[in-house]
Amino acid sequence: MAKTLIVSNRLPVKITQTEKGLSLEPSAGGLATGLGSIYKQGENIWIGWPGLYLNDEASKDNVAEELKTENMSPVWLTAEEIKDYYEGFSNETLWPNFHYFPQYVEFNEDYWEAYKRVNRKFADAIMALAEEDDTIWLHDYQLLLVPEMLRETLPHAQIGFFQHIPFPSYEIFRMLPWRRELLVGMLGSDLIGFHTYDDMRHFLSAVNRLAGFSNEHGVITTGKRKVKVESYPMGIDYDKYERTAASGETLEREVRYRRSLGDHKLMLSIDRLDYSKGIPQRLRAFEHLLREYPEYREQVSLLIVVVPSRDQVEKYSNLKDEIELLVGRINGQYGRLNWRPIHYFYRSYPLHALSAFYRMSHVALVTPMRDGMNLVCKEYIASKLDQRGVLILSEMAGASKELSDAILVNPNNQDQMMEAMHRALTMPEEEQKQHMEIMQTSLRRYNIHHWVSMFMGDLEEMKASQRGTLTRLLDTKLQNQLKKAYTKGKKRVLFLDYDGTMVGFTKDPNEARPDKELLDLITQLADDPQNRVIIISGRGRDTLEKWLGHLSVDFIVEHGVWMREQGKDWELAGKVTDVWKEDMRKTLDLYVDRTPGSFIEEKNYSLVWHFRKVETGLGELRSRELCSHLRFLSTNEDLQVLEGDMVVEIKNRNVNKGRGASAWLQRFPGDFTFAAGDDWTDEDTFKAMPKEAYTIKVGSKNTAARFYVESHHNVRAILKDLIE
Numbered sequence: 116m117a118k119t120l121i122v123s124n125r126l127p128v129k130i131t132q133t134e135k136g137l138s139l140e141p142s143a144g145g146l147a148t149g150l151g152s153i154y155k156q157g158e159n160i161w162i163g164w165p166g167l168y169l170n171d172e173a174s175k176d177n178v179a180e181e182l183k184t185e186n187m188s189p190v191w192l193t194a195e196e197i198k199d200y201y202e203g204f205s206n207e208t209l210w211p212n213f214h215y216f217p218q219y220v221e222f223n224e225d226y227w228e229a230y231k232r233v234n235r236k237f238a239d240a241i242m243a244l245a246e247e248d249d250t251i252w253l254h255d256y257q258l259l260l261v262p263e264m265l266r267e268t269l270p271h272a273q274i275g276f277f278q279h280i281p282f283p284s285y286e287i288f289r290m291l292p293w294r295r296e297l298l299v300g301m302l303g304s305d306l307i308g309f310h311t312y313d314d315m316r317h318f319l320s321a322v323n324r325l326a327g328f329s330n331e332h333g334v335i336t337t338g339k340r341k342v343k344v345e346s347y348p349m350g351i352d353y354d355k356y357e358r359t360a361a362s363g364e365t366l367e368r369e370v371r372y373r374r375s376l377g378d379h380k381l382m383l384s385i386d387r388l389d390y391s392k393g394i395p396q397r398l399r400a401f402e403h404l405l406r407e408y409p410e411y412r413e414q415v416s417l418l419i420v421v422v423p424s425r426d427q428v429e430k431y432s433n434l435k436d437e438i439e440l441l442v443g444r445i446n447g448q449y450g451r452l453n454w455r456p457i458h459y460f461y462r463s464y465p466l467h468a469l470s471a472f473y474r475m476s477h478v479a480l481v482t483p484m485r486d487g488m489n490l491v492c493k494e495y496i497a498s499k500l501d502q503r504g505v506l507i508l509s510e511m512a513g514a515s516k517e518l519s520d521a522i523l524v525n526p527n528n529q530d531q532m533m534e535a536m537h538r539a540l541t542m543p544e545e546e547q548k549q550h551m552e553i554m555q556t557s558l559r560r561y562n563i564h565h566w567v568s569m570f571m572g573d574l575e576e577m578k579a580s581q582r583g584t585l586t587r588l589l590d591t592k593l594q595n596q597l598k599k600a601y602t603k604g605k606k607r608v609l610f611l612d613y614d615g616t617m618v619g620f621t622k623d624p625n626e627a628r629p630d631k632e633l634l635d636l637i638t639q640l641a642d643d644p645q646n647r648v649i650i651i652s653g654r655g656r657d658t659l660e661k662w663l664g665h666l667s668v669d670f671i672v673e674h675g676v677w678m679r680e681q682g683k684d685w686e687l688a689g690k691v692t693d694v695w696k697e698d699m700r701k702t703l704d705l706y707v708d709r710t711p712g713s714f715i716e717e718k719n720y721s722l723v724w725h726f727r728k729v730e731t732g733l734g735e736l737r738s739r740e741l742c743s744h745l746r747f748l749s750t751n752e753d754l755q756v757l758e759g760d761m762v763v764e765i766k767n768r769n770v771n772k773g774r775g776a777s778a779w780l781q782r783f784p785g786d787f788t789f790a791a792g793d794d795w796t797d798e799d800t801f802k803a804m805p806k807e808a809y810t811i812k813v814g815s816k817n818t819a820a821r822f823y824v825e826s827h828h829n830v831r832a833i834l835k836d837l838i839e
């Protein structure tokens with residue numbers, strides 16, 4: 116039976132050396148709890164680094180055996196690997212870049228090499244356990260390359276990836292020398308999740324600009340497969356925080372802490388030591404409050420917990436020094452014998468202590484400079500059983516998108532932070548409760564279990580839709596069938612689209628002329644007396660005539676406006692006019708003026724605006740504008756506006772490739788029909804074909820064609836196979 120593998124850098128377990136040997140303590144973190152319902156079932160398993168170094172194989176085997184009883188499997192890393200892959204590339208390159216601290220990024224090739232090696236190690240560990248139809252859910256920025264590494268050997272596995280930290284804007288991400296490899300690595304997934312819509316759109320924009328793949332409603336088509344990108348804001352184990360806040364142990368601690376702290380109002384701040392958390396900025400804002408609002412002196416204290424992290428690294432030890440200097444300064448200047456402005460602790464606390472802190476704080480200050488989500492603010496809200504308390508939340512934390520009932524602040528704006536504290540400290544209880552109620556209702560519903568089920572549900576759905584497309588891929592078996600039908604045929608009709616189907620796309624359409632291989636291929640195909648080859652294209656007749664006019668082929672061009680039987684004259688299809696062209700051309704000219712890089716192609720009965728060479732993003736924006744402009748202008752005319760690949764075309768409505776192809780099939784009926792095309796103007800051709808025709812779409816988008824292939828190279832290979 117298919118199983119599920121969860122993969123993260125670190126296993127959710129703490130292993131410690133005791134007198135009796137190693138002791139294993141599964142972690143109760145949010146992610147571990149949420150995924151508990153998955154990885155603890157049957158054959159399912161969680162793969163990751165157990166957090167300790169072991170040298171001898173016997174001890175490794177022992178730990179692995181122990182871990183197996185908890186449904187976990189270790190990836191062993193050396194101290195060197197942890198230094199370069201984890202502390203190096205993950206935490207000194209990706210972390211600062213993804214959190215908008217580009218000035219902190221280390222550009223180190225050795226780190227990158229180690230990152231690739233360790234990602235490969237993870238991929239190997241997964242492949243040793245995974246089977247073809249398993250589901251694999253990878254977590255976070257330490258493992259960005261693993262999805263594509265897995266895809267090479269497990270083409271049909273379900274692969275999901277969730278990134279817990281932000282995905283930065285393209286302008287920041289592009290600074291990384293390894294940006295493209297990182298994206299390609301991630302695109303091996305079927306589903307990629309982020310906390311927020313902003314992360315998701317930054318990722319899509321980076322993929323578009325760096326890898327050249329566009330998306331439709333968040334679904335990227337890479338040419339090989341579809342990859343869905345979606346936002347899944349992670350929730351907390353709500354019941355657990357609610358329960359803990361009501362427990363005897365928490366209440367007992369609260370009474371004890373209260374006794375030592377006195378009955379001042381409390382503001383709380385809890386973070387891991389990190390520059391992304393905005394701790395100095397928060398301290399300065401508090402200092403500002405004490406300076407500008409003297410009435411809070413001796414009335415309000417800040418309880419600040421900083422959880423130790425990476426303090427051997429210079430940037431972090433500097434940050435710690437800065438925090439301690441600020442705390443000392445503020446306490447020194449404002450403190451009294453009976454009141455300390457700031458209670459500072461550099462340590463971590465057990466869950467019940469944390470819960471007591473949440474309960475006893477009037478205000479929670481969660482003001483990171485940047486945070487993927489931030490769970491502390493959600494835990495604070497869940498712990499407020501009496502609904503009294505106010506959350507001040509940075510708009511740079513993912514959580515701010517959900518918690519609009521908090522007081523939202525820009526952590527760089529000291530005045531605003533100060534005013535937010537003032538407002539929080541004076542907020543009437545009724546109002547506090549109103550906001551709490553709304554946030555609690557939402558967090559109770561969008562809890563960690565909801566998050567897991569949304570992600571897993573979408574991953575399954577994605578795979579099902581992937582299967583639907585895969586069955587239509589023209590594989591070797593189907594190709595043999597095609598060849599058999601071709602060989603049997605006595606009167607064969609083959610419709611071939613040109614751009615994107617037989618040649619790739621170029622920046623300049625004039626550069627897409629046929630190479631020798633293609634000319635030989637079409638010549639051989641067309642010279643077979645049993646074949647009738649029709650070049651069916653949106654291009655103007657002049658270029659195609661120049662490039663292919665000397666071959667024994669027919670033409671249907673300008674989307675069916677002009678047709679020509681080999682050796683005869685061009686004929687005009689149906690009723691077409693060009694009286695509209697002059698007016699429309701003026702509008703197109705306007706868009707060329709406003710959009711550097713764009714240009715107009717004039718055909719006999721249509722006009723095309725090309726934006727292939729325009730700055731990414733601007734071209735798409737202008738093309739949407741132009742389309743609605745043209746549609747408005749052409750309402751009373753018999754014209755149609757088409758959006759193609761990097762083009763907008765306006766033409767007569769009553770001609771299209773489909774009508775052209777039908778006319779041809781009536782004139783030259785065959786016993787074998789074949790059509791290949793790549794964009795949606797070719798859909799008309801596919802629909803005009805008899806049911807048994809071999810219709811082939813290049814790219815895996817939705818199509819009326821019976822089969823699809825990945826690129827124009829495949830089309831050439833198919834044609835070559837037919838004539839051999």
Ligand code: GDG
Pocket residue numbers: 145279280349385386387422462463464465466469486487488489490491494
């Ligand atoms: C990544 C992203 C995203 C903190 N101090 C103590 C303690 N904690 C617990 C909190 C909370 C967790 O640690 C920290 O929450 P974060 O949200 O900051 O999560 P991270 O795992 O650090 O970070 C972040 C998250 O992933 C989830 O996707 O939200 O943006 O950076 O649960 O309660 N727990 C105990 N003692 C402490 O002293 N027991």
